[in-house]
Amino acid sequence: MAVIVPESLESALAALTAYPDAAVLAGGTDLMVEVNDGRRPLTRVVAVGRVPELTGIRVDGATVVIGAATTFAQLERDPVAELVPALAYAARTVGSPQIRNAATIGGNVATASPAGDALPVLVALGASVEIAGGNRRRLVPIADYFTGPKRSVLDAGELVVAVQVPVLRGAQDYLKVGVRNAMVIAVASLAIAVDLEARRVGIGLGSVGPTPLAAPEACSWVASRARWRSDGVEVADEDVVEFGERVAGAARPIDDHRGTARYRRHAVSVMARRALRRCTR
Ligand SMILES: Cc1cc2nc3c(=O)[nH]c(=O)nc-3n(C[C@H](O)[C@H](O)[C@H](O)COP(=O)(O)OP(=O)(O)OC[C@H]3O[C@@H](n4cnc5c(N)ncnc54)[C@H](O)[C@@H]3O)c2cc1C
Structure with missing residues (x-):
């Protein structure tokens, strides 16, 4: 098997154009599972860990730009922990320390599993995915990125370059x-x-539908019911309960070996109530 290790985005994209059968390899924590299970034969690999344009975290005004090759271990720490705490909390739940040292946010986004832990956070925050392929660059809002279970708008020969995450006060x-x-x-x-600036609440749901999901109706409803202050937001107890039910209504769960649809919907309503209580006073 040939392994190509490009040292620039341009050469990575050139390799993917020259070898359309090549697989992109980041941390390998999804890809190598498929290879070892015999589900993905590999003839050629483009390893993107040394592409400088895919590494690093930069704060650009009110946006954090997180390179695709950033590992979950890096997401656990500053500046992400300070600026996008939900992403750091999600990162801490991924696998083991060994997995978090290898697994990348770009791999999570490219795999597009409904269970990917970074993905509900990106949905709740209204992040965007920077994609490059050939001579084309595009910025795809996360709401338009997923097309089905483990499917997305990412085409063969394209790379996730970074995710752009808004920095919110709240x-x-x-x-x-x-x-x-x-x-x-x-x-x-x-x-x-x-x-707190836009007086909005964002929700992202994982593992309860074919793709990560938002709950726009529940979020607009609770934002209209909340008492917004400059330093926080209050929601009445009965509205917290109603919010839980409305968020659960946005879930599209199925029964599988991990849990029933009924259990999942119930879990969503409990998590929505708990999360809203923790984020409001
Ligand atoms: C033991 C174990 C535990 C795990 N636990 C969790 C967990 O708790 N939560 C969770 O969300 N995930 C978990 N995973 C899954 C996995 O770690 C994540 O999905 C991870 O983010 C994948 O990133 P990676 O860098 O390893 O991707 P890789 O395995 O290198 O690649 C995954 C896929 O994305 C493509 N790809 C990678 N980078 C790019 C890019 N920049 N542009 C375009 N395509 C790209 C690859 O071609 C491949 O198809 C676990 C995996 C294992 C093995």
Whole structure:
């Protein structure tokens, strides 16, 4: 098997154009599982870990630009922990320390699993995905990125270059239900982000639909019911309960070996209530 290790974005894209059968390799924590299971034969690999344009985290005004090759271990720390706390909380729930040292946010976004832990956070925050392929560059809002289970608008020969995440003033959280407390794929997960400037609440749901989901109706409803102050937001107790039900209504869960649709919907309503209580006063 040939391994190409490009040292620039241009040469990575040239390699993907020259060898359309080549697989992109970042941390390998999804790709190598498929290879080892015999589900993905590899003839050629383009390893993107040394592409400088895919590495590093930069703050650009009110946006954090996170290179695709950034690992979950890096996301646990500043500046992400300070500026996008929900993403740091989500990163801490991914696999084991060994997995977090290898697994990247770009791999999570490219795999586009409904259970990917970074993805509900990106949905709640209204992030965008920077994609490059050939001579084309595009910025895709996360709401338009997923097209189905493990499917996205990312075409063959394209690379996720970075995710652009808005920096919001307001509380954030990430909650994940699994069969145990660590090293577990989500049975259901939920990210919340409060935006005190825009007076908005964002929700992202994982593992309860074919793609990561938003809950726009529940979010507009609770924003209209909340009492917004410059330093926080208050929501009445009965509205917190109603919010939980409305967010659960946005879920599209199925029964599978990890849990039933009924359990998942219930878990979403509990997480939504808990997350909203933690983010409001
Ligand atoms: C033991 C174990 C535990 C895990 N636990 C979790 C968990 O708790 N939560 C969770 O969300 N995930 C978990 N995962 C899955 C995995 O770690 C994540 O999805 C991770 O983010 C994948 O990133 P990677 O860098 O390893 O991607 P890779 O395996 O290198 O690549 C994954 C896919 O994305 C493509 N790709 C990678 N980077 C790019 C790019 N920049 N542009 C275009 N395509 C690209 C590859 O071609 C491949 O198809 C776990 C995996 C293992 C093995």
